[in-house]
Amino acid sequence: MRSSLQIVVGPQPSRDRVRAGARLRRDVIHSPEEDRQIRGLRTANAGMDDINARVLLCARDPAVIEAVEVIAAALEVPLCVAGDSSTVRSGWKSSSLRLVSVEVASRWSSVPPGRAFLVGTSVAELARCSAELSLPVLPLPDRSGRLADALVSAARPAVRGALVLGLVGASGGLGVSTVTAGLALIAAAGGRAAAAVDLARCSGGLDLVFGAETAAGVRWSDLSGAQGELGDVLGSLPTVDGVGVLASSRDDPQQPSSGAVAAVATSLTRAVQLVVIDSGNEAPPVECDHVLLMVGGDVRSVAAARMLASQTGLSPSGLIVRRGPGRALAPGVVSRALGVPVKGVVGQHNSLPKLAELGLPPTSAPARRYRKELTVLLKGITDD
Numbered sequence: 001m002r003s004s005l006q007i008v009v010g011p012q013p014s015r016d017r018v019r020a021g022a023r024l025r026r027d028v029i030h031s032p033e034e035d036r037q038i039r040g041l042r043t044a045n046a047g048m049d050d051i052n053a054r055v056l057l058c059a060r061d062p063a064v065i066e067a068v069e070v071i072a073a074a075l076e077v078p079l080c081v082a083g084d085s086s087t088v089r090s091g092w093k094s095s096s097l098r099l100v101s102v103e104v105a106s107r108w109s110s111v112p113p114g115r116a117f118l119v120g121t122s123v124a125e126l127a128r129c130s131a132e133l134s135l136p137v138l139p140l141p142d143r144s145g146r147l148a149d150a151l152v153s154a155a156r157p158a159v160r161g162a163l164v165l166g167l168v169g170a171s172g173g174l175g176v177s178t179v180t181a182g183l184a185l186i187a188a189a190g191g192r193a194a195a196a197v198d199l200a201r202c203s204g205g206l207d208l209v210f211g212a213e214t215a216a217g218v219r220w221s222d223l224s225g226a227q228g229e230l231g232d233v234l235g236s237l238p239t240v241d242g243v244g245v246l247a248s249s250r251d252d253p254q255q256p257s258s259g260a261v262a263a264v265a266t267s268l269t270r271a272v273q274l275v276v277i278d279s280g281n282e283a284p285p286v287e288c289d290h291v292l293l294m295v296g297g298d299v300r301s302v303a304a305a306r307m308l309a310s311q312t313g314l315s316p317s318g319l320i321v322r323r324g325p326g327r328a329l330a331p332g333v334v335s336r337a338l339g340v341p342v343k344g345v346v347g348q349h350n351s352l353p354k355l356a357e358l359g360l361p362p363t364s365a366p367a368r369r370y371r372k373e374l375t376v377l378l379k380g381i382t383d384d
Contacts, residue, residue, distance in 0.1 A: 102120035185362070197278065
């Protein structure tokens with residue numbers, strides 16, 4: 001099944017104007033008229049308040065700076081150019097789009113959360129940096145118009161009312177997918193529109209946890225080519241007890257691209273009040289209000305959490321401690337060992353496997369104690 005979602009780019013200046021901007025680069029011999037255009041566009045950009053810029057360009061290469069500046073000015077998109085680390089740090093979080101030039105990216109070992117692309121003129125350098133940092137690329141010059149589309153999208157005022165939670169497991173078998181489903185279901189039962197998003201690799205599909213594996217609606221395989229601004233994603237998803245469920249496809253289990261994830265997340269945050277992301281054992285690829293690391297109350301799980309943090313740069317805002325047989329470490333001990341506060345505790349519940357076998361959601365009546373634990377967890381997060 002293919003998605004019928006429409007990509008909405010919104011009003012743009014004329015293509016002639018964008019093409020004119022895209023070709024103005026330092027490695028071109030400009031005519032006098034082109035030189036006047038460049039000076040005028042740079043003057044317009046220079047007058048913009050960098051603090052309010054929604055696009056951050058991390059670059060030192062003059063050719064890259066000019067190529068992006070010209071297109072941004074032609075589209076009337078505020079742009080902040082950051083050539084030093086302090087400006088990058090101060091502007092990264094507040095920007096809706098980050099463009100990182102390859103000469104800057106080559107010095108980085110990881111990338112902070114947030115929508116970001118690599119830009120540059122060298123295909124080989126773009127490919128190398130993309131492989132190392134797992135970032136999508138926007139080659140220069142912008143012959144495809146993808147950079148222009150990204151700039152237009154970023155310039156729109158943000159309309160986001162949703163709380164976004166990213167759940168990460170220190171290891172397998174902790175029940176991250178079940179907690180993801182449970183939190184979304186409890187929020188919906190309390191009157192809040194909610195969505196659950198499956199980004200865990202080879203997890204079997206989040207729809208199975210909801211008992212929605214046969215429900216009609218789009219899966220990630222239907223949205224693999226999504227980018228830019230999407231229409232109503234929520235209305236196309238399978239729904240269980242008021243929760244929109246976006247799961248991986250078992251027939252085509254490929255991971256969605258970062259562009260597709262960003263586009264879908266943006267659409268969902270405009271449609272619901274809570275988005276819960278099952279990120280498996282990887283850091284969420286989109287910006288979250290809270291990143292919660294689920295860790296078992298045992299020495300091995302705590303060690304796995306430390307290894308995960310050191311290898312991925314994961315910096316969780318809170319812990320969910322899983323208790324049960326063989327997991328007797330007190331939550332406070334786990335918190336002190338990892339230096340992260342505990343947001344909630346989840347125990348062992350024999351009713352959950354039985355509900356899964358029957359194809360019932362994990363917050364059904366037999367799982368009253370589990371539902372109570374997650375209700376306390378969700379209240380603690382939303383009250384922060």
